Amino acid sequence: MENIYLPHLATITDVYEETPDVKSFRLVFQDEKLRDTFEFKTGQFALYSAFGLGESTFCIASSPTRRGYVQFTFRRVGRVTGGLFDLSIGDTMGFRGPYGNWFPLDEWKGKNVVFVAGGIGLPPVRSVIWNCLDRREDFGDITIVYGARRVADLVYKNELEHWGDRKDVNLVQTVDPGGQTPDWKGKVGFVPAVLEETAPSAKNTVAVVCGPPIMIKFTLQALEKLGFSTDDVYTTLENKMKCGVGKCGRCNVGDVYVCKEGPVYTATEIKRMYNDF
Amino acid sequence: MTDKLLKRENLDKLIGSVTVGGGVFVAPGMEARRVVFREVTRADEMTHDYIIPVNSYKDWVFPQTEVIARFAIKKDGVDLKGEKIEPPETVVFGARPCEAASLASLRSVFTWDFIDEFYTRREDRLTVLTVACTAADDECFCTTVELSPESTVGSDVYLKETADGDYLASAITDKGTAFMEKYSTLFEGASAEAKPKELFIPEKIDGIDLDRIKKWLDNKDHYDDPLWAELSRKCFGCGACTFSCPTCHCFDITDEGTTYEGEKRKNWDACQFEHFTLHASGHNPRDAQFKRWRNRFMCKFNIYPKKFTSTGCVGCGRCIRVCPVRHDITEVMEAISGR
Numbered sequence: 001m002e003n004i005y006l007p008h009l010a011t012i013t014d015v016y017e018e019t020p021d022v023k024s025f026r027l028v029f030q031d032e033k034l035r036d037t038f039e040f041k042t043g044q045f046a047l048y049s050a051f052g053l054g055e056s057t058f059c060i061a062s063s064p065t066r067r068g069y070v071q072f073t074f075r076r077v078g079r080v081t082g083g084l085f086d087l088s089i090g091d092t093m094g095f096r097g098p099y100g101n102w103f104p105l106d107e108w109k110g111k112n113v114v115f116v117a118g119g120i121g122l123p124p125v126r127s128v129i130w131n132c133l134d135r136r137e138d139f140g141d142i143t144i145v146y147g148a149r150r151v152a153d154l155v156y157k158n159e160l161e162h163w164g165d166r167k168d169v170n171l172v173q174t175v176d177p178g179g180q181t182p183d184w185k186g187k188v189g190f191v192p193a194v195l196e197e198t199a200p201s202a203k204n205t206v207a208v209v210c211g212p213p214i215m216i217k218f219t220l221q222a223l224e225k226l227g228f229s230t231d232d233v234y235t236t237l238e239n240k241m242k243c244g245v246g247k248c249g250r251c252n253v254g255d256v257y258v259c260k261e262g263p264v265y266t267a268t269e270i271k272r273m274y275n276d277f
Numbered sequence: 278m279t280d281k282l283l284k285r286e287n288l289d290k291l292i293g294s295v296t297v298g299g300g301v302f303v304a305p306g307m308e309a310r311r312v313v314f315r316e317v318t319r320a321d322e323m324t325h326d327y328i329i330p331v332n333s334y335k336d337w338v339f340p341q342t343e344v345i346a347r348f349a350i351k352k353d354g355v356d357l358k359g360e361k362i363e364p365p366e367t368v369v370f371g372a373r374p375c376e377a378a379s380l381a382s383l384r385s386v387f388t389w390d391f392i393d394e395f396y397t398r399r400e401d402r403l404t405v406l407t408v409a410c411t412a413a414d415d416e417c418f419c420t421t422v423e424l425s426p427e428s429t430v431g432s433d434v435y436l437k438e439t440a441d442g443d444y445l446a447s448a449i450t451d452k453g454t455a456f457m458e459k460y461s462t463l464f465e466g467a468s469a470e471a472k473p474k475e476l477f478i479p480e481k482i483d484g485i486d487l488d489r490i491k492k493w494l495d496n497k498d499h500y501d502d503p504l505w506a507e508l509s510r511k512c513f514g515c516g517a518c519t520f521s522c523p524t525c526h527c528f529d530i531t532d533e534g535t536t537y538e539g540e541k542r543k544n545w546d547a548c549q550f551e552h553f554t555l556h557a558s559g560h561n562p563r564d565a566q567f568k569r570w571r572n573r574f575m576c577k578f579n580i581y582p583k584k585f586t587s588t589g590c591v592g593c594g595r596c597i598r599v600c601p602v603r604h605d606i607t608e609v610m611e612a613i614s615g616r
Contacts, residue, residue, distance in 0.1 A: 001398070003359035004391045005345045005530060005541065011354075030354070051348050051355050052539055054532045056557075077557040092355040213560060239562070240554050242530045245391035248546070249527035250554050252572075253562070254497065255580050260390065274497045276572070277562050 004245055007049050007094030008034060013069065015089055018155040022120065023085060024061065024073040027095060039098075040064050042105060042131045043124065043236060043264040046097025047244050048072060050083030057241040059263070060098060061123040063130035070095070073123035073155060099244040100263050103128050103208065103234055105138075112140035114200045116219050118191045118211025119148045122155050124236050125210045129163070136168060143170040143200045147191040150179035172198050192218035195226075202227035209235045209267075213277060220267055230267035237263045237270075253277060280445040281457060281464035282471055283436065288370075289320035291463050300366035303337055305330045314369070323371070325442070328414045329593055333376060333523035334369045338399040339383060342544045345395065345530070349538040360540075364399045368456075372407045375419040375591040377431035379523035380405070385585035386526045395543065404456045407432035408444065413479040416594030418607055420481040424591055427476060437473035445473050484611040487578070493613050494579040500571070504616075508609050509570035511602040516547035518596035518606075519573065524581065524589055527553075548572050574609060 014026035029035045040060055047055040062071035076085040087093060105128070113132055117125045132139050144163060148154045154173065164171045173186035174194040180186075187194050191211065200207075207228055209219050216235060223233050239251040239258045251258040254274025283291070292302045296318055304323045305312045312327040314334045349356040380400060387396035410417075410426040419425055429435045433453035436444040445467055448454040457464045493499055519525040529546040533539050546553060549569050555561045563569045581589030590606070597605050 001359075001361045001394050002392070003345065003361075003395075004393060005543070006359035007346075007357070009355060009357055049532070049541075051350055051357075052532050052534060052536055055530060075557070081557065092350075094355075094357070212558070238556070240556055242528070242546075245393075246389050247386055247391070247393055247526065248529065249386075249548060249576070250546075252576075252580070254500065254575065255583060257584075272497075274500045274575075276500065276568070 005096070005243070007047070007055070007096040009092055010070075010095045012087055012089055012091050012093060018073060018157070019153055021076045021085075022073060022155055023076075024071055024123075024155075025084070025087070025093075026062075026069050026071045027093070028069050029095070030092070035068060038070075040070070041098070041102035042127045043102035044098035044100050045241075045244070045263055046070070046072070046095055046099065047241070048074075048080075048084065049094025049096070050080050050087065051092070051094060053083035054080045055094070055096070055242070056080040056084070057238075057244065059124035059127065059236060059238075061126045063127050063134060065131055065134035073120070073126075075120050097244065100259055101261065103264050105131060108206050109138045110140065110204070112201070112205040113142050114205055114207040115142075115144045115146070116191060116195055116207060116209045116211070116223075117144075117146045118215040119153055120155065121211030121215070122146055124238075125208055126156060126159070128208055133169070140204065141170065141200070142168065143172070143198065145172045145174070145191060145195045145198055147174035147176070147189075147194060148179070149176045151175050151181045151184055153179070190218070191215050192222040195219060196222045199226060202229075202232075206232045206234065209233060223267075230271060233267035234264060235267065235270065237265060239263075280447050280467045282439075282467040283444040283446050283464055285320075285442045285444070287463045288323070291370075291460060292317060292320055294460055294463070295366065295368050298366070300368065301337070302368050302370065303334055304370040325371075327371075328410070328412060328417065329373050329376065329595065330371075331521065331595070331599070333379070333521060333593075333595065334372060335379070335383060335523050337367050337369065338380070338403055339387075339396055339526065339528075342542055343395060344540045345543050346541040347538075348532075348540070350536070362395060362398055364402045367399070367403045368406060369403065370406045370408075372405050372432065373410055373593065374407055374426050374428045374432065374435075375417075375424050375593045376523045377405050377407045378424055378428060378588060378591045379593075380431050382524045382581060382585065382587040382589060383526055385587045389585065404433045404452055405431060406434045406436060406446075406456075408436045408438060409476050411438060411474045412477050414594070416597040417479045417592065418482055418594055419592035420479050421485050421607065421610070422487065422588065422590050422592040424588075425478055427478070437476070439471050439473055441471075443471065445471060482607055482611065484614055485607065486614045489614045489616075490578050490610060491582060493616050494575055499616075504612060505571045506565075506567040508612055509567045509604065512549075512566050512570050512604050513602065514549045514551065514566050514569060515601060516549040517599040517601065518604075519547040519549055520545060521595040521599045523591060523593060523595075524577070548576070574606070578610075
């Protein structure tokens with residue numbers, strides 16, 4: 001009998017402490033065959049189990065160009081994430097997925113890409129960033145605008161440093177006013193304002209946006225001001241999900257099931273949705 | 278199609294024949310002075326005097342709680358086993374034509390792309406014997422949602438009561454034909470004297486127009502109409518409507534047990550609960566009761582018809598009967614039809 005709710009078992013092979021309450025895990029499937037055959041696309045999500053506590057939904061934060069493992073990032077908030085937070089290298093957890101649609105990278109060939117992320121919104125975007133960087137010749141300019149409330153809340157600090165060092169990436173980091181430390185070298189200001197100031201050209205460019213609802217709202221306005229068409233602006237909706245496969249009935253925005261028809265949408269599609277956010 | 282006669286005195290034999298082989302026979306019976314669908318083993322546990330049982334028989338295809346996997350946490354890892362189900366033959370006797378129409382709706386959700394075999398395996402083993410209505414109460418509104426006591430959709434065998442309390446049976450589906458053949462000794466040739474009682478067809482609620490409702494809901498600007506808050510002000514989100522509704526399908530997946538072993542379960546959940554859509558961040562897209570109620574209405578009259586081309590509401594009236602504040606869905610249907 002096929003059981004669509006049965007997770008794969010996976011071993012935690014690496015733990016990265018991103019911030020005091022955010023961690024990333026690297027997972028390797030225990031089923032050796034699955035390690036070779038497992039495929040996903042950038043933007044897809046999965047359900048992760050801490051056995052005995054339950055499942056939570058996160059986007060896959062690693063890039064499909066890196067085979068053999070998946071990586072995800074989470075903040076300790078409740079029961080499941082609290083349980084996950086306590087796991088360490090060598091422990092077993094559950095993985096169910098990949099589910100949902102993806103960012104259409106093949107359609108973006110030859111275009112510039114602007115990434116705009118806030119706080120814990122960077123993990124879903126990280127998969128897209130690495131996917132683009134791993135096939136760097138397919139894309140034009142790559143700009144990353146990333147911000148968090150405080151310096152301590154910026155995730156992937158090592159990778160930010162790496163992206164900052166690369167000549168083929170324009171990385172702009174910012175923290176909210178008051179969130180800077182004495183040695184902070186980035187900008188101080190809210191992400192949408194810093195994006196406007198950075199002013200990437202909208203010509204032949206797509207934008208990928210992820211972050212808290214309020215940031216998304218003002219970032220979409222900023223992109224509009226910069227001349228971006230809503231068709232070229234992509235985001236991923238992070239609604240609460242339990243099944244991931246269109247049955248449990250809670251991720252819908254009006255008549256749209258985010259788990260099946262999303263989570264990746266253009267800003268044009270978002271505008272067409274019911275006010276159910 | 279020729280009708281066969283199922284004598285009331287033979288119901289006991291029918292129940293016995295189904296249950297002796299390990300089958301399950303579900304029928305209306307009295308519990309706490311209310312008529313409910315429940316498993317019976319003898320005909321005298323059944324009642325025949327009812328409009329519609331309080332609960333839906335969806336419980337036998339989509340149980341309130343069910344194990345989907347079992348796990349044990351060991352020193353060197355986790356043992357995980359997916360649950361396999363082999364459901365017994367299950368017969369529902371005394372379904373009403375309205376509710377019979379609901380299984381197709383549940384199936385459309387549970388087989389949409391990904392197939393939930395916990396549902397399909399049970400439904401494949403379920404035979405629905407519908408008894409057409411000879412009475413209705415004030416809450417029945419099947420004719421308002423384009424069904425009627427004469428609708429046979431979803432029934433495997435359609436029964437009409439005779440004046441003697443027997444049943445004229447006609448097979449509607451292959452499953453129904455197979456059922457009547459399997460228990461053919463109990464389905465006799467019907468004589469010309471066996472006349473069915475007259476069916477009671479409830480009056481259609483005049484002011485309700487399903488097409489208008491769907492179209493009004495199609496306009497997303499109407500999502501912000503003050504009507505939603507006005508009409509659902511008295512709802513306090515107990516969720517009783519969803520649990521008694523034959524088409525409500527929402528569930529939660531939880532881990533239950535001790536720290537070292539337990540099971541993953543699918544449990545009924547309800548879009549009327551605040552935590553249902555609550556994000557980890559504290560943000561809740563449906564942070565007010567009217568938004569949750571709006572979602573339920575939208576699901577029935579727009580999402581189901583549009584996405585699953587099936588009916589989201591069969592007019593059984595259960596949600597009205599169980600509601601502690603008498604929040605009547607037909608009032609909202611009427612108000613929206615008038616827009």
